[in-house]
Amino acid sequence: TLLSLEQRVTELEDLRPAVRVQDKAILKLRAELDKLRREFERRLEIDRLSSRIEDLKLKLELHTLPSFLQPAKMSTHVLYSSCRRGEVPVVGLEGRFIDFLVLNYPSIDYVLYSKKRFFGEKLLLRPPGTPTISKGMIIMEPTSPESILDYSEYQHGKYLLEKLVDKPVITLNGVRLGRIMDFVIGVQSRSLSILAVKVDLDAEISNKVGEKVILLPSNRISPEETHMLALANFIKI
Structure with a gap:
């Protein structure tokens, strides 16, 4: 030993x-x-x-791609921004995808979508169940009507994943790294979840570390009221 x-x-x-x-x-x-x-x-x-193997795997597959490219179609995870732009089909969703609802970060608790009705569209929430991600698609199983909720901006709006985009990322020792620019969405323990957070580094930090964008594993970052807390200290370079 x-x-x-x-x-x-x-x-x-x-x-x-x-x-x-x-x-x-x-x-x-x-x-x-x-x-x-x-x-x-x-x-x-x-x-x-x-201890860094999983982080490097994500970085190799996603971070090294130019910003105008999506992950490979055989990938088992997708980018949140691609979902928002409608570039990721959500199979099994009876309507148009709008956003994810995150009550227990990093788990995704509900999918927000709109469904056409006779008098217009209605916003609804449904649990993702036990989905899979394959060939660039999110595939969800049917859910019971009882599990579908009406969306309320007052009750649910602050939990939308879009609310975390552009939030500053600050380390435990008070150093601002940059801002949230995207999320890596995947399936973990059979549940839809945020796997990693894509951070656009501030110019000062970027010049010090030699990178413009980094990926942080979702379990190394915690949402706070005004910012996202990186569970690490920034080492002065």
Whole structure:
């Protein structure tokens, strides 16, 4: 284990002053010490990198694309902005998609849509159920009429996902990173959910980190009354 390796390194270090450099035994111990230290550092590096794998997968698939391109059609997630523009078909929705309702971030609790009636359109909310995302489409199963709600701007308006767009993103140590520009929507544990948040960095931050747009996993960011809180500290560069 890392602890035993570290303990062995310490024990070998303590032996150094007591033995002459010419002694073959100390040369052997030093070689073992160097080997153990390299292994110790290698395991620490593996531990550090493994925690970023999921973040990098999202970044590789989405963040590296130009802003005018959508994710590949075989992708299992979609961009919120594409849904709003009507570029993502929502199969199983009996009406025109308008927005998502987020009561328990990052879960998407309802889908807001409009349905044509004899005297015009009516705004309705339906739970997404257990949807799938495939070939650039959101596919929802039928839902019972009892689960469909009438939309009320007064009651539900503040929970629309569009209300989070353009909100500032601020770190735990009070540094403003930029603003929310988009969301990555996917299915997690069989539920429709926000997987990641796309942040347009402020010019000052962008110049420091060398990037204009970043993706933050949704579980690393928390919605507050006036901003989105990034659950991390900004390191001064």
